[in-house]
Amino acid sequence: MKDDKIDIKTLDPQEYIAIIKKCGEKPFRAKQLHEWLWKKHAHSFDDMTNLSSELREKLSKEFFIGYPKITSKQQSKDNTIKIAFRLFDNSLIEGVIIPSGDRLTACISSQVGCALGCKFCATATMGFKRNLMAYEIYDQLAEIEKIALEQFDDSISNVVLMGMGEPLLNYDEVSKAINFMTTSNGMGMSPSRITLSTAGIISGIKQMADDNVKYNLAISLHTADNEKRSRIMPTNTKNDLFELKKVIQYFHEQTGSRITYEYLFLKGFNDTLDDAALLAEFCKISPCKINIIEYNPVNGIPFKPGSKQDLSSFVRYLENKNLIVNIRQSKGADIDAACGQLACRIERKKDKNNEK
Numbered sequence: 001m002k003d004d005k006i007d008i009k010t011l012d013p014q015e016y017i018a019i020i021k022k023c024g025e026k027p028f029r030a031k032q033l034h035e036w037l038w039k040k041h042a043h044s045f046d047d048m049t050n051l052s053s054e055l056r057e058k059l060s061k062e063f064f065i066g067y068p069k070i071t072s073k074q075q076s077k078d079n080t081i082k083i084a085f086r087l088f089d090n091s092l093i094e095g096v097i098i099p100s101g102d103r104l105t106a107c108i109s110s111q112v113g114c115a116l117g118c119k120f121c122a123t124a125t126m127g128f129k130r131n132l133m134a135y136e137i138y139d140q141l142a143e144i145e146k147i148a149l150e151q152f153d154d155s156i157s158n159v160v161l162m163g164m165g166e167p168l169l170n171y172d173e174v175s176k177a178i179n180f181m182t183t184s185n186g187m188g189m190s191p192s193r194i195t196l197s198t199a200g201i202i203s204g205i206k207q208m209a210d211d212n213v214k215y216n217l218a219i220s221l222h223t224a225d226n227e228k229r230s231r232i233m234p235t236n237t238k239n240d241l242f243e244l245k246k247v248i249q250y251f252h253e254q255t256g257s258r259i260t261y262e263y264l265f266l267k268g269f270n271d272t273l274d275d276a277a278l279l280a281e282f283c284k285i286s287p288c289k290i291n292i293i294e295y296n297p298v299n300g301i302p303f304k305p306g307s308k309q310d311l312s313s314f315v316r317y318l319e320n321k322n323l324i325v326n327i328r329q330s331k332g333a334d335i336d337a338a339c340g341q342l343a344c345r346i347e348r349k350k351d352k353n354n355e356k
């Protein structure tokens with residue numbers, strides 16, 4: 001609600017027919033309204049040029065169109081772009097465009113802040129504010145797509161829900177958003193180009209399996225040692241590796257999909273051959289691939305990246321076990337856009353200065 005008006009994007013699109021009927025218009029106008037909101041990403045009823053001015057006026061008396069407003073854009077030396085968005089209630093979130101080879105990946109947020117408190121993550125320092133609504137998740141992608149076309153003359157090829165927040169603690173809205181991304185009434189993307197990344201919420205993975213999702217699942221594993229994992233990811237005390245194994249097996253049986261494990265390579269924490277052996281053992285449960293991510297230090301967080309030498313021995317060990325391993329250089333570190341660095345620092349600082 002804003003000035004007693006309803007955010008039209010929060011309504012189920014099925015309700016557009018009733019709204020249009022109430023305005024005394026023909027039902028096909030509901031389809032046009034849907035197209036403006038979900039395909040053409042209109043920010044104002046005035047943009048809806050094929051609707052009569054009377055209808056636009058009636059709509060704008062009762063509704064407003066919520067969308068994440070871009071408040072800043074930063075480009076890294078490696079061309080990664082970080083975008084800060086301000087939402088209708090002044091909340092801040094971030095999304096990132098990561099160019100790599102012929103891919104343009106959009107990394108988007110699912111919550112404002114995060115409640116899970118992973119020890120290596122800057123977002124965790126913000127605490128949790130609220131879940132994003134489906135359109136706020138979807139519209140980040142729509143806005144990012146516009147920037148990708150302007151800056152790279154190309155469309156977004158892949159989407160990862162790996163920005164701020166734990167998507168499986170906001171599963172219903174995330175599912176609706178992915179549905180808009182993949183339907184022909186929305187962006188029409190292939191689900192195989194979308195990856196949901198979770199810290200390992202067991203009930204959420206079970207739900208994904210039961211829903212037989214067609215998009216990809218990535219799990220931020222970071223170590224296959226249960227006790228050590230609890231030390232850096234407090235959620236592991238409730239979602240431990242023994243239960244996680246069972247639900248991964250179930251997910252694979254239901255969907256037939258291969259799971260990706262994300263592994264931040266942390267000096268003195270998970271960078272030895274014993275750690276690699278534990279990881280290889282864990283990976284036996286179902287077909288998988290491993291993304292080893294080079295860690296980017298975050299101010300005030302005590303972890304450091306593992307050495308190049310340890311990294312190559314680690315990777316060699318896993319490859320000798322016939323595992324698929326990719327090394328991911330975290331991009332955008334100079335603008336705090338890399339993995340685990342999203343915390344809206346610049347925008348929050350501006351807000352604090354304005355309060356003074």
Ligand code: SF4
Nearest residue numbers: 114117118121124165
């Ligand atoms: S790593 Fe992901 S799940 Fe963990 S605190 Fe950060 S945003 Fe939340």
